[in-house]
Amino acid sequence: MSATGIGAAVRRKEDRRFITGTGHYTDDINRPGQVFAYFVRSPHAHATIRSIDVKSATAMPGVLAVLTGAELGADKIGNLICGWMIHSKDGSPMKMAAHPALANGKACHVGDPVAVVLATTLAQARDAAEKVKVEYAVLPAVTDPAAAQKQGAPQIHDVAANNTIYQWHLGDAKAVDAAFKSANHVTKLDIVNNRLVPNAIEPRAAIGDYDSGTGTFTLWNTTQNPHVARLVIAAFVGMAPENKLRVIAPDVGGGFGSKIFIYPEEVVALWASKRVGRPVKWVADRSEAFLCDAHGRDHVTHAEMAFDVDGKILGLRAKTIANLGAYMSTFSSSVPTYLYATLMSGQYEIPQIYCEVDAVYTNTVPVDAYRGAGRPEATFVVERLVEVGAREMGQDPAELRRRNFIKKFPHQTPVIMNYDAGDYNASLKKAMDLADYKGFAKRKRDSARNGKLRGIGFSTYIEACGIAPSQAVGSLGCGVGLWESAEVRVNPTGSVEILTGCHAHGQGHETTFAQLVSDRLGIPIDNVSVVHGDTDKVQFGMGTYGSRSGAVGMSALVKALDKVEAKAKKVAAHLLEAAEGDIEFKDGKFSVAGTDKSAAWGDVTLNAYIAHKFAGQELEPGLKEGAFYDPTNFTFPAGCHICEVEVDIETGNTEIVAWTAVDDFGVVINPMIVEGQVHGGIAQGVGQALCEGAVYDKEGQLLTGSFMDYCMPRADHLPSMNVDTTVTKCPSNPLGIKGCGEAGAIAAPAAVINAITDAIGTEDLTMPATSSAVWLALQKANRMPHAA
Amino acid sequence: MYAFTFHRPQTVRQAASLLAKNQEAKLLAGGHTLLPTMKLRLAGPPQLIDLSLIDGLAGIEQSGRSLTIGAMTRHNDVNTSPVVQQAIPVLAKLAGMIGDPAVRHMGTIGGSIANNDPNADYPAACLGLGVTIVTNKRRIKADEFFTGMFSTALEPAEIITKVSFPIPKKAAYQKFRNQASRFALVGVFVSKRGSDIRVAVTGAGSNGVFRVSSFEEALKKRFSPKSLEGMTIPADGMNSDIHGSAEYRAHLVGVLARRAVAEAIGKSAA
Structure with a gap:
């Protein structure tokens, strides 16, 4: 690994301008x-x-x-x-x-x-x-998704009777019913996935x-x-x-999707x-x-999971009403369907799954993709069901998960997805070790002595990223293809401009894309510039969302770099007066196999442009190549997050005292950026779990219309996080990348709520688990000591 | 923000005269409530009278058993003042809990108590310590000063010049924050000075800061959290909103009062 290549924790090239206020945003333009x-x-x-x-x-x-x-x-x-x-x-x-x-x-x-x-x-x-x-x-207005379909609800658009946009389903209802009939235990949950305001x-x-x-x-x-x-x-x-x-x-x-x-x-x-x-x-x-700005989430769900006598999952069924707001935003229809129900298998071997989704109009801001987009909602359903199922059956939640993990790959789920690679045991085990799961009982006793209820919660999540194979999404209704493009322009002096159809809005592409080029061409990352975000400069591209830029955008870059290398070898062959097949390229140097003859990268690039050593009619001058990459499958990042909380029994206040995240993102380009993405994702997921929630009154006024009432997560909501990775390479793309942008936001809410409900001993708790919500849950469960 | 005329008087007398002449004028004493409201166009005073150039309105002084803080003293100055930290440590601590650093470097004690935001910290300290509020016209006891949510005993053209704090023997403040705004969802200030026991509550009441006489009576017998065990206040009259029900706020008043007393007598607040 070179100092700036793949796997190096290079400091972001963007940091200087973003941190010193010299970035150039739309509002800076006049x-x-x-x-x-x-x-x-x-x-x-x-x-x-x-x-x-x-x-x-x-x-x-x-x-x-x-x-x-x-x-x-x-x-x-x-x-x-x-x-x-x-x-x-x-x-x-x-x-x-x-x-x-x-x-x-x-x-x-x-x-x-x-x-x-x-x-x-x-x-x-x-x-x-x-x-x-x-x-x-x-x-009259309606804001609640469950109320929107009820008889007598205000009708928002003539085209949609009962405000219903679609009544969609996925899976085999009869097979699921049969699986439930043979169940030894069924866990049932009513879940509200709270509405979020993105707030970039x-x-x-x-x-x-x-x-x-x-x-x-x-x-x-x-x-x-x-x-x-x-x-x-x-x-x-x-x-x-x-x-x-x-x-x-x-x-x-x-952006976070918005x-x-x-x-x-x-x-x-x-x-x-x-x-x-x-x-x-x-x-x-x-x-x-x-x-x-389009809001996120806002689902009301009833979900059930059937287990056999050994705790093996037999089936899952869910009925969700998804609030799409007043109008259908650009990709809103896909979020509660193909980005949601297709992830209902989680990390588990579940023979039968059936999911019904009704999407409704309400008199609220339109709802669309928000960091995770459908996958946090699915993970919350699956991970709450598994955790509650374990509690109801008196089993260890980690052990129940382990028993149901998918162990053989590729694995075809009953809900479209074909998981290509993973090792769920490995991330679970590593996370449990890092979190000192064995020592939890003692920590719980210590907390109790201080009047605190301690709880621990798992979230072994999966996501489908690397969005997406064009033919596949086309067959599911998507109006566009979801490939990505790249162009590599090599300058005569050997510096490089990459033009990518991806767009960075905080992800650090200017660094990671340059790292890939540095790795391939053996040139310093400072000699690589990334150009994006201008339709007059860059070839058509699909943009950045769905943790796709690494898996899809960098794969396109690999293809373009392959072409650049092939062309450069032709130039080098002329320059070194050798056969093209004898040219080897390594560490930024072209050499003739079996000889000590070589040419530096800059010599070859200059010669590509001056074209003195070859006939320009036979070999085109210049060194610039483009590529379009269409993935063959989604990628499947997965991992295990463990959250540990202390709940103040008197006030209901929750403090997250420990967080362990072990994620499998495949090959990591820049571990520092990946860790930052995980931190940010967890913060957003903790925000959803603990404090964020858009609230409308009956007349449809947004009560949480400012930061005075809408609570964004802050530094003091979060502990110092223990972040690590395991690696199984993604087999479907050339770099083995899976994607990391959304994982934290997908994993975190279930981990937090599983931890709090473990602490307070009742499952009757909705997000956001504010202190007053937790206090109320304790009151309802009648576990509140009569301190007052 | 709507256009306004900006005045910067040099003396309290000039400020009072401007205020008397312009009925709709507002005093600017930090502005961390007023200016955001103006930016949102929810307020549009035609005149703003800035008090920041008036000599002698800011400052901290101790004489005997009382501490005087000028109306234009910034929260940060109270928070970091060795005099306050020595005389009434809880007051310095409370000032450090207000808002964020930007707010604390601009916001003033006079501005805060004149505004009497029902979730603000200083009203709890003032009522909980039994201060005297000094204006350009008179001296007003805290018990008479805070008359309800966003309202005070101040008359038109009356300007707070300083606040006089009696130094308590024991005092503590427990603030349970609204997680969004970081204002007090409920804040309880307790103090003991001889036989004068005070329990003042901010954030909870639908009519602003108030005292809890039942708690004070109980603490007069013995200033200990045990004296408050099993005691609560009725949910009637408490705020109820998306951040917490009236019952929850009433419950927190009891919890925080016990914790404040524990802190005041040097025990762990639990």
């Missing part, structure tokens, strides 16, 4: 003559818009225009779309309601954009927005800039996938042909820039972000 957009948003969760009077707003100082859905319609700007088709059990397609970028006669959630003011300054735009008079006829540190932003001279649009945007944004805005919204639309995603401060989607605001910024003839800038403030 276009000559730019004006500001401010959105008038619905204060009501559900209302008919009777009229919009923009007269006095338009007359306000600095105002260029006030635009509404009427103008949008007149200009034939198309609706936003959901790009993954799901069919119901009865074969009918999902009920996708129209989603205009500005409300068309009806507002469906608090924050739904109703009009936009364009003005010379932001303050002027905001002042004028207060003068826009919207006459609403308020309708950088709020979303967009600058639309129409050039009337060339008829082209440029969009600077906080997006995780600029090409997908361009494709949707060109092909579906109809703003401009793809070649007349450039999308630039500069530095992006965190910046995958194509939102109304960027569409409006582009459209308005043509309308007013000026660049249009919009930057969300935090309050706005709470009301317009």
Whole structure:
């Protein structure tokens, strides 16, 4: 292993600019003559818009225009779309309601954009927005997914009876019923997977800039996938042909999924820039972000697991109602279906699984993928069932897991996925050793002496990453292919630019991608630059989400590097006057086998461009190669997280006192970055488990609309974490990478809740397990000593 | 934020006169509640009167058995003052629990108690220690000063100049934080000074900071957590919201009062 190659804990090249405030985010960009957009948003969760009077707003100082859905319609700007088709059990397609970028006669959630003011300054735009008079006829609202389907619930979209988008299922219901009939024990749970607000540190932003001279649009945007944004805005919204639309995603401060989607605001910024003839800038403030960034999770589930007399799992069935909010966001339909039910087998050999999912509209912010996307929800269901099952049957939760682990690979689950490699025993064992599982009983006694209830919880999770084989996802309804692209441009002096279709918004690609090149070409990572996030510079690519950039994006880079090496060998053969087949390339040096003749990397790259040593008509000058890589399978990162908590019996407050994570991510490029990803993922998962939760009131107002009420996890929620790995190589990609970005967020919630419920001795606890929720659970379980 | 006129008077008299002339004016004494509210356009005072240039409004002084803290003294200065740490250590500690470093370097004691946020820490300390609030017009006992949520006995054009703290024999503050805002979900301040026993509660009450006379009576017999065992307060009148029910808050008042007394007498707070 070289000092900067694969496996080296190289410090991130990005750190200097991110830590010293010299990054370049969308809000740092200002276009000559730019004006500001401010959105008038619905204060009501559900209302008919009777009229919009923009007269006095338009007359306000600095105002260029006030635009509404009427103008949008007149200009034939198309609706936003959901790009993954799901069919119901009865074969009918999902009920996708129209989603205009500005409300068309009806507002469906608090924050739904109703009009936009364009003005010379932001303050002027905001002042004028207060003068826009919207006459609403308020309708009853529904926010709870389980309530949305009930008779008499307010109907949000005509196209979806009972607010039901689809009633989907996966698996063999009859076989599962039969398995349950033969069960010795059945564990049943009602689970709420709480709604989360993503809260990336950088709020979303967009600058639309129409050039009337060339008829082209440029969009600077906080997006995780600029090409997908361009494709949707060109092909579906109809703003401009793809070649007349450039999308630039500069530095992006965190996404967690919420910046995958194509939102109304960027569409409006582009459209308005043509309308007013000026660049249009919009930057969300935090309050706005709470009301317009797609939320995550929000499932209500009943799940059951059947065990035989030996504790072997016979079957699992689950019925989930998934809240998709007021409109179907870009990939919302896939999250509670193919990213959820397909992971219901966990790490276990489960002969039969059946999962039903109803997706519903409610008068809430749209819900879509959020770090883990479906897989945290599945893991929570499976890992809670296994843990509770062990408790009910009086078995050790680790032993019950071990007994049911899949041990032979490849393994075909009953829910589509074919696991390629893993060693679940190895990660469990290592985690138990690191966590000193054997010493837990003593620690529990010590805690009890201090008036604390101590608990321990496991989460042996699995995820499907490396998203995804295009043919496979196409057969499941996905509207795009999920391959990735890379181009390697070698400069005459030997330095290298990599153009990747992935996009980094905190992941450290500028370092890890460079490490791969350094490893392959034997050049310092400082001689490698990563170019991404600009559709005019980079070939079409699918972007970054689903822990895919390593497994898919770097695999594309490997393919391109293979081509570069092959071409460079041809050049080297001419330079060294040897046969191409005799050229060996190692550690940045080309040599002729069996001789001491060699040429340095830089000599060969220079010769590739000056082309003095070969006939340019026979061997093309230059050294630049591209590749598209389409994975043959998902990757299956898995691992074991063990959480240990102390609960204050009097206040219900939970302190996480220890955390052990042993993950199998396959081959690790940069262990420091991987550890950081695990830390961040755990923090988000702990946030979901302990404190985060979006709460709506009956009228559909978001009660948790700021950090005063929406609790993000902080440093003091977390212990110092014990993070380690085991490695089984992923057999389906050239580097053996599985992906690490979402693991923590997937594993953590179940580990936390399993630990708290172990401590308090009752399973009747919902997330987030705030101190008041834990206290209430203790009260209900009547275990509370009458201290008061 | 809406436009406003910004005044920076040099004396309390000038400030009071500006305040008298401009009914809707607001005093700026740190601004960590006011300015965020203005930024959200939930408040739009046409005039802001900044007190930070007035000489003599900030400072800490001990004379005999009392400690005087100027109204414009920043939380951080109270937190790090050797005088406060010596005289009323719990007060220094409490100041260090307010908000975050940015808030503590701007926020002031006068601003905090004039605002009387029902979840703020200083009102609990003031009521729990039986302070006297000195204004440009008069001296007001803490028991008369805090009149309800976000309301005080301050009259129009009345400006707090300092707060006079009697030095207790024993005192402690237990703050159970709202995990989101980090304000007190419930905070209980207890003190003992001769026969004067005080138990003041912030965060819990739907009408702001209040004293718990039943707890005080019990502690008068013996200043020990044991005296409060089995005691509780009714959930009526407690706040109830997404962060905790009235019953939970009432329960916490008992728990935290016992822990505060334990801490005050030097026992582990459990």
